[in-house]
Amino acid sequence: MIIELTAGAIKAILMILAGLSLSLFLLYFERKGSALIQDRIGSNRATLTGLGKRMGMPNLGIINTTIADPVKMFTKEDFIPAGADKFLHTLSPFLSLFPVLITFVVIPFGDTILISGHHIDLEAANLNAGALYLLATIGLGVYGAALAGWSSNNRWALLGGIRATAQMISYELAMGLAIVSVIMTFGTLNLQEIVRGQGGVWFGFLPRWAIFSQPLAFILLLVAGAAESKRIPFDLPESESELIQGFFIEYSGGKQAVFMLTDFAEQALVAMLLTTFFLGGWQIPWLMRDGFHLPGGAFLALPALAISLMGVAAFLIKVVALCMFLGMVRWTLPRFRYDQLMRLGWKGLVPLGLFNLLVTAFVVVATGRVQ
Amino acid sequence: MPPFLYIFLGALAIVSALGVILQRNPIHSLLALIGTLMIVAILFIGEDAVVVGFLQIIVYAGAIMVLFLFVIWLLNLQVETGPTGHLALKLFGSLASALLMTELFFFLAPVHLQVKFTHEPAGYGSLASLAGKLFGDYLIAFEVTSVLLLAAVVGSVALARRIPAADDPRAASKAAS
Numbered sequence: 001m002i003i004e005l006t007a008g009a010i011k012a013i014l015m016i017l018a019g020l021s022l023s024l025f026l027l028y029f030e031r032k033g034s035a036l037i038q039d040r041i042g043s044n045r046a047t048l049t050g051l052g053k054r055m056g057m058p059n060l061g062i063i064n065t066t067i068a069d070p071v072k073m074f075t076k077e078d079f080i081p082a083g084a085d086k087f088l089h090t091l092s093p094f095l096s097l098f099p100v101l102i103t104f105v106v107i108p109f110g111d112t113i114l115i116s117g118h119h120i121d122l123e124a125a126n127l128n129a130g131a132l133y134l135l136a137t138i139g140l141g142v143y144g145a146a147l148a149g150w151s152s153n154n155r156w157a158l159l160g161g162i163r164a165t166a167q168m169i170s171y172e173l174a175m176g177l178a179i180v181s182v183i184m185t186f187g188t189l190n191l192q193e194i195v196r197g198q199g200g201v202w203f204g205f206l207p208r209w210a211i212f213s214q215p216l217a218f219i220l221l222l223v224a225g226a227a228e229s230k231r232i233p234f235d236l237p238e239s240e241s242e243l244i245q246g247f248f249i250e251y252s253g254g255k256q257a258v259f260m261l262t263d264f265a266e267q268a269l270v271a272m273l274l275t276t277f278f279l280g281g282w283q284i285p286w287l288m289r290d291g292f293h294l295p296g297g298a299f300l301a302l303p304a305l306a307i308s309l310m311g312v313a314a315f316l317i318k319v320v321a322l323c324m325f326l327g328m329v330r331w332t333l334p335r336f337r338y339d340q341l342m343r344l345g346w347k348g349l350v351p352l353g354l355f356n357l358l359v360t361a362f363v364v365v366a367t368g369r370v371q
Numbered sequence: 372m373p374p375f376l377y378i379f380l381g382a383l384a385i386v387s388a389l390g391v392i393l394q395r396n397p398i399h400s401l402l403a404l405i406g407t408l409m410i411v412a413i414l415f416i417g418e419d420a421v422v423v424g425f426l427q428i429i430v431y432a433g434a435i436m437v438l439f440l441f442v443i444w445l446l447n448l449q450v451e452t453g454p455t456g457h458l459a460l461k462l463f464g465s466l467a468s469a470l471l472m473t474e475l476f477f478f479l480a481p482v483h484l485q486v487k488f489t490h491e492p493a494g495y496g497s498l499a500s501l502a503g504k505l506f507g508d509y510l511i512a513f514e515v516t517s518v519l520l521l522a523a524v525v526g527s528v529a530l531a532r533r534i535p536a537a538d539d540p541r542a543a544s545k546a547a548s
Contacts, residue, residue, distance in 0.1 A: 165437055165441070172433075
């Protein structure tokens with residue numbers, strides 16, 4: 001009992017720390033990666049006592065973005081504008097960060113491992129209704145942006161808040177439809193079971209990942225997830241050119257940092273969701289419980305612990321790769337117009353999602369996987 | 372769920388619900404309402420009605436309350452600073468609430484009110500059992516409700532749709548394009 005509880009607490013903290021450090025990586029990628037894409041140098045000033053420079057190494061801006069940026073933000077003045085609702089103005093950044101952080105706990109990041117006779121599931125909270133939990137917490141993310149916009153007593157902020165709310169409500173629908181198609185394919189709401197269902201191969205070589213059986217749902221969740229995390233091309237709530245900074249225009253210092261952290265954590269979360277639902281989570285192609293079964297018939301035996309750890313590594317690699325893909329999308333595409341955004345959401349993604357759901361239902365019934 | 376936790380959450384729900392009616396700022400009231408709904412959802416989940424609890428969060432706390440927020444913004448409701456309404460209205464209101472309290476008091480008298488902590492079988496509130504009820508025992512009621520909701524959606528869209536006047540230049544340009 002004690003061991004299970006301790007393991008649960010450690011896993012939950014680990015998962016949240018993983019999300020936070022991934023956010024830090026994304027902050028770095030945002031600065032230097034975007035500079036690379038746009039042929040700039042990017043942040044290259046702060047160094048740790050100039051040590052790297054003296055040794056002739058290029059300044060990669062790691063100190064800038066991972067230490068100097070957050071420290072600078074948290075030591076700035078925390079300003080609350082006149083006429084603002086002080087209580088809600090202070091509450092909203094945390095109201096937007098909290099649902100994202102608690103969503104991380106249902107993401108399975110590895111198979112069950114055996115430690116001194118205890119089977120420990122590498123998922124902080126193995127809920128039977130994991131997918132429902134996920135949809136519930138993502139749905140609560142709206143209030144942070146909405147109330148930040150309203151409580152700032154600023155018209156641009158309010159406009160940004162309204163835009164954020166309408167956008168997130170609209171794309172949540174497409175997101176839910178995509179997730180439901182996957183749930184129907186695997187017949188379970190348990191995320192660990194969904195990942196387990198993606199083990200094995202089709203035709204002897206193709207991994208049973210849901211991206212191959214549900215390609216349309218993958219695209220739906222990718223687009224809806226990008227919209228849900230309010231990133232370019234879906235960053236209308238904060239579009240600098242018209243709303244200056246949108247719903248968090250009146251935030252400074254640490255609270256502004258919390259909003260930025262929410263953005264990056266949401267991006268990490270979307271990558272984790274895509275990995276879990278479509279890219280096989282911690283599954284490695286052709287790796288079974290005893291070792292590699294390569295398509296040619298070759299077999300490579302591996303110890304069980306190594307397989308588990310490789311699974312965790314595979315999960316992280318997939319998540320980081322998807323994060324970088326989402327970042328590249330951000331630095332490539334221009335921003336949508338608001339009517340285009342709404343048309344894409346309601347007339348594009350939702351009908352496609354319904355169609356996908358219908359086809360999935362027919363296939364599931366036709367293959368006789370319903371009790 | 373242990374009884375003391377149940378009572379604690381129930382008390383929290385009541386305090387939160389009081390916050391809905393006692394606060395002057397409509398947005399604060401709305402937040403208190405969201406809090407109430409969340410606590411009730413946690414109560415559901417604690418009592419093994421997991422799916423109902425999560426659906427409560429998704430539908431009520433996550434979607435319908437956002438609609439409330441939009442309505443409050445749209446009507447531009449301000450903080451109420453003083454007493455509102457006529458004296459007669461208040462008199463009638465207090466009379467009605469006194470009646471309601473009396474009725475509740477008699478209905479919830481100790482004779483009727485018997486709190487029992489029963490143990491339901493495992494999987495009592497799971498998705499499978501809920502689906503069995505919804506698509507088995509109450510299939511027709513479920514389907515009729517869905518038709519009703521569809522009719523409501525179509526009706527509200529039809530009512531909200533603006534029919535452009537024939538001499539409206541904007542409508543003419545739209546028709547031409």
